[in-house]
Amino acid sequence: MSIRIGILGYGNLGRGVECAIAQNPDMELRVVFTRRNPESVKILTDSAEVCSVETIEDWKELLDVLILCGGSATDLPVQTPKYAELFHVVDSFDTHAKIPDHFAAVEAAAKKSGKTAVISVGWDPGMFSLNRIYGNAILPQGKDYTFWGRGVSQGHSDAVRRIPGVKDAKQYTIPVEKALASVRAGKNPDLTTREKHTRECFVVLEDGADKAKVEESIKTMPNYFADYDTTVHFITEEEMARDHSRIPHGGFVLRSGVTGWQKENQHLIEYSLKLDSNPEFTSSVLVAYARAAYRLSQEGITGCKTVFDIPPAYLSPKSGEELRASLL
Amino acid sequence: MSIRIGILGYGNLGRGVECAIAQNPDMELRVVFTRRNPESVKILTDSAEVCSVETIEDWKELLDVLILCGGSATDLPVQTPKYAELFHVVDSFDTHAKIPDHFAAVEAAAKKSGKTAVISVGWDPGMFSLNRIYGNAILPQGKDYTFWGRGVSQGHSDAVRRIPGVKDAKQYTIPVEKALASVRAGKNPDLTTREKHTRECFVVLEDGADKAKVEESIKTMPNYFADYDTTVHFITEEEMARDHSRIPHGGFVLRSGVTGWQKENQHLIEYSLKLDSNPEFTSSVLVAYARAAYRLSQEGITGCKTVFDIPPAYLSPKSGEELRASLL
Numbered sequence: 001m002s003i004r005i006g007i008l009g010y011g012n013l014g015r016g017v018e019c020a021i022a023q024n025p026d027m028e029l030r031v032v033f034t035r036r037n038p039e040s041v042k043i044l045t046d047s048a049e050v051c052s053v054e055t056i057e058d059w060k061e062l063l064d065v066l067i068l069c070g071g072s073a074t075d076l077p078v079q080t081p082k083y084a085e086l087f088h089v090v091d092s093f094d095t096h097a098k099i100p101d102h103f104a105a106v107e108a109a110a111k112k113s114g115k116t117a118v119i120s121v122g123w124d125p126g127m128f129s130l131n132r133i134y135g136n137a138i139l140p141q142g143k144d145y146t147f148w149g150r151g152v153s154q155g156h157s158d159a160v161r162r163i164p165g166v167k168d169a170k171q172y173t174i175p176v177e178k179a180l181a182s183v184r185a186g187k188n189p190d191l192t193t194r195e196k197h198t199r200e201c202f203v204v205l206e207d208g209a210d211k212a213k214v215e216e217s218i219k220t221m222p223n224y225f226a227d228y229d230t231t232v233h234f235i236t237e238e239e240m241a242r243d244h245s246r247i248p249h250g251g252f253v254l255r256s257g258v259t260g261w262q263k264e265n266q267h268l269i270e271y272s273l274k275l276d277s278n279p280e281f282t283s284s285v286l287v288a289y290a291r292a293a294y295r296l297s298q299e300g301i302t303g304c305k306t307v308f309d310i311p312p313a314y315l316s317p318k319s320g321e322e323l324r325a326s327l328l
Numbered sequence: 329m330s331i332r333i334g335i336l337g338y339g340n341l342g343r344g345v346e347c348a349i350a351q352n353p354d355m356e357l358r359v360v361f362t363r364r365n366p367e368s369v370k371i372l373t374d375s376a377e378v379c380s381v382e383t384i385e386d387w388k389e390l391l392d393v394l395i396l397c398g399g400s401a402t403d404l405p406v407q408t409p410k411y412a413e414l415f416h417v418v419d420s421f422d423t424h425a426k427i428p429d430h431f432a433a434v435e436a437a438a439k440k441s442g443k444t445a446v447i448s449v450g451w452d453p454g455m456f457s458l459n460r461i462y463g464n465a466i467l468p469q470g471k472d473y474t475f476w477g478r479g480v481s482q483g484h485s486d487a488v489r490r491i492p493g494v495k496d497a498k499q500y501t502i503p504v505e506k507a508l509a510s511v512r513a514g515k516n517p518d519l520t521t522r523e524k525h526t527r528e529c530f531v532v533l534e535d536g537a538d539k540a541k542v543e544e545s546i547k548t549m550p551n552y553f554a555d556y557d558t559t560v561h562f563i564t565e566e567e568m569a570r571d572h573s574r575i576p577h578g579g580f581v582l583r584s585g586v587t588g589w590q591k592e593n594q595h596l597i598e599y600s601l602k603l604d605s606n607p608e609f610t611s612s613v614l615v616a617y618a619r620a621a622y623r624l625s626q627e628g629i630t631g632c633k634t635v636f637d638i639p640p641a642y643l644s645p646k647s648g649e650e651l652r653a654s655l656l
Contacts, residue, residue, distance in 0.1 A: 259348065
């Protein structure tokens with residue numbers, strides 16, 4: 001029997017989860033819950049229903065795992081604890097600084113309901129975190145580096161769009177090659193914000209807007225751009241549609257460390273991602289961890305978990321025997 | 329209280345384990361067991377003893393984990409099941425094709441004794457295996473690639489040393505840049521043995537040996553060299569000592585896959601290692617998994633495990649709370 005999945009929220013992430021489920025024969029999408037009018041939401045999976053989130057309690061016995069596809073700012077802090085009272089859940093909560101609070105809230109709810117919850121699943125937090133923990137455990141005398149990009153930052157793109165005179169904008173975060181090279185060479189550099197990443201903006205202006213003024217507003221924006229070297233390109237709406245419609249991202253996690261009685265040997269562990277679609281990759285990780293959540297629940301393991309707590313084998317549809325023979 | 333560690337076998341790997349323990353304040357080396365005369369073995373840790381392996385049973389209650397540092401060909405198939413009857417054990421058994429048999433033998437022994445055993449720990453099998461399982465689970469529609477090097481292959485170096493006229497030899501395995509580039513470009517190539525790796529040999533000849541004949545013998549050696557493009561350099565003993573005394577290694581695991589309803593988005597996951605010392609890095613992984621073995625044993629989880637079965641958090645000395653706040 002397949003693992004029966006529900007999705008809450010049908011944006012880029014929810015749609016990505018739907019696509020990922022279709023690649024996993026042991027899983028089945030049963031329902032997409034939406035806050036919109038269900039009749040206005042067209043999904044890709046013929047066999048699944050679209051229902052109002054108001055009816056979600058009716059599905060309590062009909063789903064194995066609910067994948068929460070809302071945003072970290074306002075949706076997940078409410079939704080994950082709330083729905084962990086009814087379902088085994090997985091989310092991609094990615095506000096790093098607030099993870100301890102989110103964990104506490106979800107842990108309390110899931111422990112009370114006897115459900116299994118997995119939070120902060122994706123690539124950062126998620127796969128990058130895994131590489132940080134493995135790197136730290138193996139090379140305790142070493143240094144961590146995380147670089148993001150080249151990829152679209154939604155938050156920075158939104159910030160540019162809020163500037164008067166800007167009709168549309170996309171912002172790319174770009175790791176500085178020189179900094180990466182220095183880490184790879186084992187130099188253990190201390191890098192400032194400016195030395196690690198540059199920012200590149202593609203902007204469509206409103207008619208009559210002042211280029212120089214917009215560029216100045218971007219480059220001096222506190223927190224978002226002031227601490228970075230930023231390049232601004234003004235382009236047409238057509239160019240925006242043609243060249244910037246995808247949501248690529250990626251990045252690098254490096255652990256540089258030493259071993260030996262005299263620390264005489266250097267080692268570099270490097271993990272990198274090059275993603276055509278940030279939300280679809282995140283969704284693919286969510287679906288693998290939905291499988292893990294289901295398995296944990298079957299073993300009676302309840303409460304809130306993160307990627308740190310879950311044995312890798314739980315992500316795979318293969319048996320232990322198959323895994324040892326084929327992937328070890 | 330520290331985790332009390334014993335080492336069996338004091339070659340490159342055992343010495344590497346000793347060095348790694350010194351970097352982990354929650355662990356303590358208590359004893360090195362040797363098949364040699366213990367008085368002939370000088371170790372680095374003042375507070376640890378060197379004992380004959382004949383006395384190992386006397387240590388049954390005095391160690392938390394025994395790390396087995398023998399070879400995969402003849403030592404570990406015997407030692408790991410044998411000592412899993414007395415201790416929680418960790419080994420680096422790396423003959424991929426024989427892992428299922430080794431697992432079965434160790435599982436039987438550890439289940440019977442109620443001990444915890446972790447086998448096939450290191451980087452391949454080990455960290456590379458982890459990256460294969462995560463990559464496969466996240467991108468089920470994709471392809472795996474593993475490249476090794478640039479690094480010293482002990483087996484190939486030994487094979488060259490056995491050729492008449494060869495006094496000393498080191499063999500480096502080198503990934504072919506063009507093949508790596510093609511994988512990174514998302515081309516999903518089917519690669520032959522020759523297309524993936526080249527081999528480079530540095531050879532010191534005995535006086536009067538025939539260069540051409542030795543070179544021919546190397547390049548045509550079945551299994552080891554015949555299927556590869558091999559370069560042979562003849563060097564002096566001094567050059568060998570000066571330029572080839574280290575045991576570097578490394579490699580790459582890549583997972584290239586697609587997502588999206590129409591498989592329209594490509595993704596590349598790449599993990600790589602650049603290691604100054606192959607045995608010391610392997611040892612560092614062994615020590616992290618010794619911590620995991622200890623923790624599993626404390627929870628009463630017995631039997632044979634691999635890296636696939638162990639939650640990443642078990643490798644780290646930090647608490648779940650610290651990990652979520654600092655590395656997630």
